[in-house]
Each structure stands twice: as C-alpha cells, then as structure tokens.
Amino acid sequence: MNSKKKIKDPEPLVAPGKFNLWLLMLASSMLFASLVSAFIVHKPDAQAKSTWTAFDLPIFFLVSVLIAVISSLTIFVAFKAAKNDELNTNKTFLALTLGLGLAFCVTQYLGWKQLVALDLTLVNARPEDISASYVWMITGVHVMHVLGGIILLGVALFKAFKLEIHKKSMTLMSIAHTYWHFVGLLWIFLYLFLYFAQ
Secondary structure, three states: OOOOOOOOOOOOOOOHHHHHHHHHHHHHHHHHHHHHHHHHHHHHHHHHOOOOOOOOOOHHHHHHHHHHHHHHHHHHHHHHHHHOOOHHHHHHHHHHHHHHHHHHHHHHHHHHHHHHHOOOOOOOOOHHHHHHHHHHHHHHHHHHHHHHHHHHHHHHHHHHHOOOOEOOEOHHHHHHHHHHHHHHHHHHHHHHHHHHHO
16 A cells, blocks of 8 residues: 655745745835935925925934934844843843834934924925925834834734744744844934935
8 A cells, every 4th residue: 555645845945924024124115215216306396496494303313313223232132142042131132122112203203293393294384394294204104114113022022921932933033133123224324314315
C-alpha cells in the first residue's frame, strides 16, 4: 500500500505581515510626497500673487522632533531586548515608547493650538493663509500614522505581557520596530521641510 506524503507549502521569503507593512510604508511615502510636491508647486505662484503667509512653526513641533528621536532609541532597545529574550526590558521599553508616542500626539495638539491662536486654521478666510492649510494637512495626516503606530505598540505590549514576544516569535516586534522608525524619520523630514520651506 502506497502512502502519500503530504508536501508542505514552502515558507514565504518575507512574512505576510512584513510585506504588508512595506506596502503601507510605500503608499504612505507616496501620499506625503504628493503633499510636499503640492506645497512646492503652489508656493512660488502664491508668493508672486502675494497670497502666501509666512509664519514660524510652533515650538511644540520642534519638541515633537526630540520625542521622535528618543522614541526611536527606546523602540530599538525594546527590539534588541526581545531578540535576546530579555523580556522585562522589552516590556519596559515598549511601554516607554508607547508613552512617548502619546506625548508626541500631545505636542502636536499643543502646536495646533498655537496655530489657532495666530488665527491660522485648516480652512482660512484669507487666501494667503493657504500656507497654514498645508501645515495642518501634513501634520494631521502624519499624526494619523502615529496613532496607527500607537495601536501597534499597544498590541505588542499586550502580547509581551502574555509572553508571546521573544526571540522565537519576533514578527510583531519587528513590524512595530520598523513602522515606528518609519513614522519617526518621516516626521523629522517633514519638520525640516516645513521649517526651511516656510
């Protein structure tokens, strides 16, 4: 009697979750590239018509850059700790990163409040304040990406407390690590662009 051996499907070269993450980051990069391009194209024409308001970026946006840098360090430590099975360190630095992510959102909110105090809102009565609308759009869409990262960090922290993140189970930790670096580096680029392009 011939017995049929069950052939296992080959393991994918890249985990589906990681592949989806790279697709998301590519799509996000294209979205921000379109916003930045619209800013670059619109500004010279608006300036020529004296319909472009120049203003200083809120100081809280600079504070959020520092938070982004620090949180990139904490997520890196959390990732390395998971790879080394230092589970308590992993949980501690995941929690720190999550807290810094929330602090980042608070600084963005405070920055928006500064803009409102200057009468610079998303929708402006004066056509020259379109420059503020770009700042609102770029920072607002970025915060939505950060909120997605915060949810991801929350799930990772929950899994870490259930001891489901360790050196033999790194997919979620790797995804959270990569995505958090992405939104952090993205904000640094966006801040520098808005600072020098104003």
